[in-house]
Amino acid sequence: MSETPTPVWDGPTRLFHWSLVVLILVAWLTAGEQMTIHRGAGYAVLGLLAFRVWWGLAGGSTARFSGFVRGPGAIRQYLRASREGTDGEHVGHNPLGALSVLALLGLVGLQVGLGLFAIDEDGFEGGPLSDRIDFDLARQIAEWHELAFRLLQGLVVLHLAAILYYAVRRRQDLVRPMITGVRKFRGPVQGLVRAPLWRLAVGVLIALAVGFAASRGFRLS
Template identity: 30%
Template sequence: MIETLTPPRRWDPVVKITHWSIALAVLANALVTEEGSGPHIWVGYGLAAILALRLLWGLIGPAEARFSAFWPSPRKAIAHICEIREGKVTHHRSHNPLGALMVFAIWGSLLTIIATGIAMAGPPPWNGADQPGKYGAPVTSAASAEGFAQRTLHDEDEHHEKGEKGEKGEEGPLEEIHETAANLLYVLILLHLAGVVFETRRSGKQVMVAMLPFKR
């Protein structure tokens, strides 16, 4: 096996913290929170803030965290596949060219999920999908039957505008895109984990160690 020597990969605390918080938020919204509920939307906005920090870091962070260090390139990705086939290991200070494609694919699906999620949820307060005051107006008084009827009618109009569930429960476009992007994300995460295991076995445990919290 041919190896080229470069200093071992290291990630700064912002990359590590944003990575593990994004992973946690995705798992929470995929497995724990109820779809469209208040907690789902809160976690979603948290996820949006963390991703925004990581993307800003891609512009102003240290060299290996910057987009310029791992800008996706199909040509480099193909060259990387050829290296794998030849048993050649090149160490990269940042994501390797295949990893870079994966990172941008994960970010792309996260941005789609966030954009459609925010478009459906709107501004706070969020009461959750199954409550009469869905996402918007808080429902504090049961006294106003008239207000409730008006709000329900208004909500239905709003759902059609925003592309949420219609009267018959069919999915609107935003909801469909949100769900499809979430399903795509799950597939990408499985491929990401397979890639991490593969790359760790191929070029050493530093690949994994570098992303662990409290390790340098």
């Protein structure tokens, strides 16, 4: 049976995905050594997360949370069908992959949020909100910030393992579609329904506003 190329991921979703990968790597490599860059990466990540929340509400069909977030019953049904080999092909995230997406977004959000309040041992380098809390609490938050990143690293490893599993055992390439936006399906499926450009423009403005506000410590002056 011939395979039909079908659009599955829009440009904003793909750009968000790979930008987040790059920014997390930058933040990791500059932690403790180049704090100006580290903080800048954190502000950019926060802006990206704000955009993703908006895009999850108003973006293309496969990016919307309502399009892939499912309840426990649907996840159990997917796991059962997966074991039996009857789960079929999903346009966008499958019910189990949705959990990974939510966990990654939530943990990255926690990581960045903690970083806003964290401060170093000498009290010289800290997040833009570290001066609003007690020093000892800011140091405790710095430790939580470090722990959250270790958890994030573990989640990324699981994410990569899942990609490898689907590539080897299920013969499904999940990486190429996130680059090209297109995936081949063996049967007819409902592909991506794109969002109008004005919604993208709103999302970009939200991202810029949140990132800039974070860099100013959410101060009005």
